[in-house]
Amino acid sequence: MxxxxxxxxxxxxxxxxxxxxxxxxxxxxxxxxxxxxxxxxxxxxxxxxxxxxxxxxxxxxxxxxxxxxxxxxxxxxxxxxxxxxxxxxxxxxxxxxxxxxxxxxxxxxxxxxxxxxxxxxxxxxxxxxxxxxxxxxxxxxxxxxxxxxxxxxxxxxxxxxxxxxxxxxxxxxxxxxxxMLPRGSDAGGKAEAPETRPFRALDLLPRLEDYTRTFTLLGIPLVAIAVAGSVLNIGVGAIQGSFFIAYMKDIGLTGTLIGVVFAGLNLSGLAGTAGMTPLARRTGDVWLLNATVVAAIALITVTPLFVAFLPLLAITVLRGFMQGVSQPLMIVIPSKSVPRESQGAVVGLRISLNRLMQTVLPPVMGGVVAVVGIENSFYWVGGILLVVSCGLWAVFRPPHST
CATH class of the missing domain: 1.20.1250.20 (MFS general substrate transporter like domains)
Structure with missing residues (x-):
């Protein structure tokens, strides 16, 4: 056994x-x-x-x-x-x-x-x-x-x-x-293969073949699902860190109350992360990832419907829980889908595309704000993210479990 x-x-x-x-x-x-x-x-x-x-x-x-x-x-x-x-x-x-x-x-x-x-x-x-x-x-x-x-x-x-x-x-x-980590990657603390040479300055130079080989990992369906879910989820985070704060200032929340909202977001995220394993056993990894990402996008989209502190705090806490559940799933699903020698590459792929979303989305949403106003921008940007996430869910219909 x-x-x-x-x-x-x-x-x-x-x-x-x-x-x-x-x-x-x-x-x-x-x-x-x-x-x-x-x-x-x-x-x-x-x-x-x-x-x-x-x-x-x-x-x-x-x-x-x-x-x-x-x-x-x-x-x-x-x-x-x-x-x-x-x-x-x-x-x-x-x-x-x-x-x-x-x-x-x-x-x-x-x-x-x-x-x-x-x-x-x-x-x-x-x-x-x-x-x-x-x-x-x-x-x-x-x-x-x-x-x-x-x-x-x-x-x-x-x-x-x-x-x-x-x-x-x-x-x-x-x-x-x-x-404290072992020099190799063996769980028992002993290297499965010795490190053949030390880190050199030349290693800092990227290689084109590494990038092309890494992007081919998107051809693995479960990797594609996890990466797409991660990018969409980070889009919610990009809105939270920019125009969600601006919206809270616009409706008159003080800095202290804004801090309380983010504290609630982080605490509920901890609860969601802790509850991921039993939830995944009941629903399956992929279904749970899709559901929590869609829910988080929907909850950020409806932000302008709430102009009082307590209701806004409540939906933020719920959104934080969804994001807390989805984060470890984005790690688990691809890690079980690629060999050990590609673990770093698949993480780097996901993080790289996340950072692209974080770089692009705020100025795009800023342009939308300039045209339709901050409240309507949530409906437009969030609505587009929601359509994309639901479309991906329909394309990548999850099995009963992963």
């Missing part, structure tokens, strides 16, 4: 993987916008600096995933972890807007590679085990909930150095977690 994955993987290795998920990002997505506003840029410059975060991940997530397949996730993660230790304190040391844009390019890539590595390990070490996968996703969401609060408090108490200090502390914890 096959030994359960949770017992086959040593505790030290599991803790290392959980840690890489929890400490992958820290609070850079909160502190860097605060820092850029502190520098008092023009609105256009602010948008350029913040948008820079997704550019390198869009271009190099596939390459990073392929490197993890080729050289081992641990080695690549430690390389980016070293960069993550250095960059945070360069922000307050170099207080210029254009420098912040360059540094945000780098920190966007390092945090993305951290998360790509954690997801790659789910496939390589955990073999896509659903229970262990939701635990990694739960840790990631918990980190996104705790670190922004801690970083905000440290910013208020000690200024920018306090906020960036939290990012540095998260980077230290990530490096410690990555160092």
């Amino acid at each position: 096959r030994e359960p994955a949770s017992k086959a993987i040593p505790l030290r290795v599991r803790l290392g993987i959980y840690g890489t998920g929890m400490f992958a990002d820290g609070a850079s997505n909160v502190i860097i916008p605060l820092w850029v506003l502190y520098l008092d840029p023009s609105p256009f410059a602010f948008g350029i600096v913040i948008g820079a975060r997704s550019l390198l991940p869009f271009l190099f997530s596939i390459h990073g995933g392929v490197l993890m397949d080729r050289l081992g996730a641990r080695q690549v993660m430690l390389f980016f972890a070293v960069i993550g230790l250095i960059v945070p304190f360069l922000f307050p040391l170099l207080p210029w807007v254009w420098v912040a844009g360059i540094l945000n390019l780098v920190i966007g890539l390092t945090s993305t590679m951290n998360w790509v590595g954690a997801q790659t390990l789910v496939g390589q070490v955990m073999r896509g085990d659903p229970t262990l996968t939701w635990q990694v996703s739960f840790g990631n969401r918990f980190g996104h909930f705790v670190f922004p609060i801690l970083a905000g408090a440290m910013w208020d108490a000690f200024g920018p150095w306090g906020g960036f200090g939290v990012i540095f502390a998260s980077a230290v914890l990530f490096m410690a977690s990555a160092a």
Whole structure:
């Protein structure tokens, strides 16, 4: 009888993987916008600096995933972890807007590679085990909930150095977690194949054949389903992080109430991630992914119907639950559909297309807002996403289970 994955993987290795998920990002997505506003840029410059975060991940997530397949996730993660230790304190040391844009390019890539590595390990070490996968996703969401609060408090108490200090502390914890991992990908903590050579500067150069080979993975139906669901789901997140905030300001919510809404979103996401495994056993992975993505899009589309705080909080909490359920499914489904040597590539493919959506959707929705207004823009953009998601569900009719 096959030994359960949770017992086959040593505790030290599991803790290392959980840690890489929890400490992958820290609070850079909160502190860097605060820092850029502190520098008092023009609105256009602010948008350029913040948008820079997704550019390198869009271009190099596939390459990073392929490197993890080729050289081992641990080695690549430690390389980016070293960069993550250095960059945070360069922000307050170099207080210029254009420098912040360059540094945000780098920190966007390092945090993305951290998360790509954690997801790659789910496939390589955990073999896509659903229970262990939701635990990694739960840790990631918990980190996104705790670190922004801690970083905000440290910013208020000690200024920018306090906020960036939290990012540095998260980077230290990530490096410690990555160092706990085995040098190879064996669940038992022993390498199945030794790393044949160290990481070299030449490895940073992308190869065209790696990209073309990675995109052929979309020919696997379950990979295509998971990637499409991930991109559509990240579209909801792109709206949440931009015009959803603008809408809440327009209806008169204070900054504190907006913070409460996002706290509710994150907490319900934790609950959804924790509840994924029993729900998937009843419905099947693919059906549950499709249903939760469609539900999340529908809930963001109807946002303008709610102008009072409590109803808006309620639908946001429900949407967060749906997104929490879908996140680990986007990791589990493709990880069980590709061989171990392609785990990093399939994660990089999904993350790269996610970053493309994050880069493109906000300015597109901004153009729609300019034409039809912010309230109607939710109906137009959300409606299009909803039609696409329902169409994909009809095309990719899920089996009873995956």
